[in-house]
Amino acid sequence: MMHAEHPADRLLSRIETLAAPVCVGLDPVVDRLPDCLRDGSEPIAAILDFSLGVLEAVAGHTPCVKLQSACYERYGPAGIQVLFECITKAEQLDLEVILDFKRGDIGISAQHYAEAAYRDTSTQPSWVTASPYLGADGFDPFVRPDRGAFVLVRTSNPSGDAIQEMKLEGGGTVAEAVGAYVAKAGEASVGARGYSAIGAVVGATKPEAAARLREIMPDQLFLVPGFGAQGGGADDVKPCFKSDGTGALVTASRSVIYAFDSRDDDWQGKISEAAKKLADQVGVIAGLR
Amino acid sequence: MMHAEHPADRLLSRIETLAAPVCVGLDPVVDRLPDCLRDGSEPIAAILDFSLGVLEAVAGHTPCVKLQSACYERYGPAGIQVLFECITKAEQLDLEVILDFKRGDIGISAQHYAEAAYRDTSTQPSWVTASPYLGADGFDPFVRPDRGAFVLVRTSNPSGDAIQEMKLEGGGTVAEAVGAYVAKAGEASVGARGYSAIGAVVGATKPEAAARLREIMPDQLFLVPGFGAQGGGADDVKPCFKSDGTGALVTASRSVIYAFDSRDDDWQGKISEAAKKLADQVGVIAGLR
Numbered sequence: 001m002m003h004a005e006h007p008a009d010r011l012l013s014r015i016e017t018l019a020a021p022v023c024v025g026l027d028p029v030v031d032r033l034p035d036c037l038r039d040g041s042e043p044i045a046a047i048l049d050f051s052l053g054v055l056e057a058v059a060g061h062t063p064c065v066k067l068q069s070a071c072y073e074r075y076g077p078a079g080i081q082v083l084f085e086c087i088t089k090a091e092q093l094d095l096e097v098i099l100d101f102k103r104g105d106i107g108i109s110a111q112h113y114a115e116a117a118y119r120d121t122s123t124q125p126s127w128v129t130a131s132p133y134l135g136a137d138g139f140d141p142f143v144r145p146d147r148g149a150f151v152l153v154r155t156s157n158p159s160g161d162a163i164q165e166m167k168l169e170g171g172g173t174v175a176e177a178v179g180a181y182v183a184k185a186g187e188a189s190v191g192a193r194g195y196s197a198i199g200a201v202v203g204a205t206k207p208e209a210a211a212r213l214r215e216i217m218p219d220q221l222f223l224v225p226g227f228g229a230q231g232g233g234a235d236d237v238k239p240c241f242k243s244d245g246t247g248a249l250v251t252a253s254r255s256v257i258y259a260f261d262s263r264d265d266d267w268q269g270k271i272s273e274a275a276k277k278l279a280d281q282v283g284v285i286a287g288l289r
Numbered sequence: 290m291m292h293a294e295h296p297a298d299r300l301l302s303r304i305e306t307l308a309a310p311v312c313v314g315l316d317p318v319v320d321r322l323p324d325c326l327r328d329g330s331e332p333i334a335a336i337l338d339f340s341l342g343v344l345e346a347v348a349g350h351t352p353c354v355k356l357q358s359a360c361y362e363r364y365g366p367a368g369i370q371v372l373f374e375c376i377t378k379a380e381q382l383d384l385e386v387i388l389d390f391k392r393g394d395i396g397i398s399a400q401h402y403a404e405a406a407y408r409d410t411s412t413q414p415s416w417v418t419a420s421p422y423l424g425a426d427g428f429d430p431f432v433r434p435d436r437g438a439f440v441l442v443r444t445s446n447p448s449g450d451a452i453q454e455m456k457l458e459g460g461g462t463v464a465e466a467v468g469a470y471v472a473k474a475g476e477a478s479v480g481a482r483g484y485s486a487i488g489a490v491v492g493a494t495k496p497e498a499a500a501r502l503r504e505i506m507p508d509q510l511f512l513v514p515g516f517g518a519q520g521g522g523a524d525d526v527k528p529c530f531k532s533d534g535t536g537a538l539v540t541a542s543r544s545v546i547y548a549f550d551s552r553d554d555d556w557q558g559k560i561s562e563a564a565k566k567l568a569d570q571v572g573v574i575a576g577l578r
Binding site for chain 2: 027068084106113158161163168174
């Protein structure tokens, strides 16, 4: 897809059209697929069929999908092939794509990873996720006039606190300082709508921390995992939004893509309903519905 | 290759056999390959030929090679195929393999990445590199009885200081606290020789910082990039070794794998000489020669 528009402007526009500041995460594992797809298929073939089916089911309800690269990479070259087939399909369905591959390497290697993500003009994700530990060298190469990066700032996994919540001399936590660093790095790529092409991943499980990070990063779109299956609720994600309802994209994976009984032939219908429900819930939380 | 031995014990044994605490990094880019390989070949075919040639040239001089995943991933599925062909070849040549892919994701996704690295028993790297930002959830899945992970603690890239050198309340830097966290996490997987299956990446450009990290992480093998082309010298890497000459693996990439003139048909000979020189230099620094 050729679209020269700023990635944040484009994403905001799609969110508004659907009044749905949400993202559906695809992190498919074979054991959880519908029986009808698993019977006799190679695992990666079943993953492809399922992923394409999910994309069809959620299109029109969500502006955006996030593909967990690890779930595809585990199948080697065939998995990478399937991953990019899914990106192509998502773009055909007018879904914005976040390639969730959390790369973080020194500058030249980060450039190679950017090339890995963007090499084929027909299969380019709009955004990738990236790690902050190496500084801007590790994420700047993913930012282009029409592409952006969500940098990990605050994650919702159990051991995330160990590093991210360490207290700094002079006050604040490592996550807050990383947030300030990301905010500064993002100043050079702010779009017409006031948001940068460098966004932030901010987990949904710590509302006070999210409110503080919202202040520290006024120009960052927040990609907010942890809603639903990982335990985050309305109170946890609300501080990620600004008062005008912009600023965050709440992502849910398992609560949407596994919203069926494994023997249910209408698994796509159930996923569609779950995506619609997610959009309703979060649209209300953000004040867009 | 089936080898149930602890990864640090195995690596130390190979280092001793060659009196060479070094690693040759393969991060091939097409523009820098010998002319004779570039003429008329597809880029990824030239990268494969070059990589296999480097492995042959350095075997016997270095106990270990590090493959930069990004350089292969940029070619999509074909690149992944070539990456694992190189790992197979390296193991046939009795070279320990570090897959430098710096993954860092929450637990279940990290497990998928471990599966991506270890899925084929004939092509398993001995070690991978991983990011610390998500805590142990992000690197523990890569540790197995016979496999290990080097976790990024202190990197040598220009913007690495921004996060890693932040000062903490109560003293010390983020990198030092990450080092202490890695040391603690590694206690459960110490081998017979006293080193853990969780090692640390410690860049060669800050000798004082390296000395401090050596104290903080007594059980960690250090993977030390930045020697040679990136500017690190003998004084910079010496503090990474203990007085008995163990504890570190100095890695050089460009200064070895590009040690030829592009028109030189004996590029393998030049690489071989450069690997031998690296082993000599670092073997002397460590006191093993």
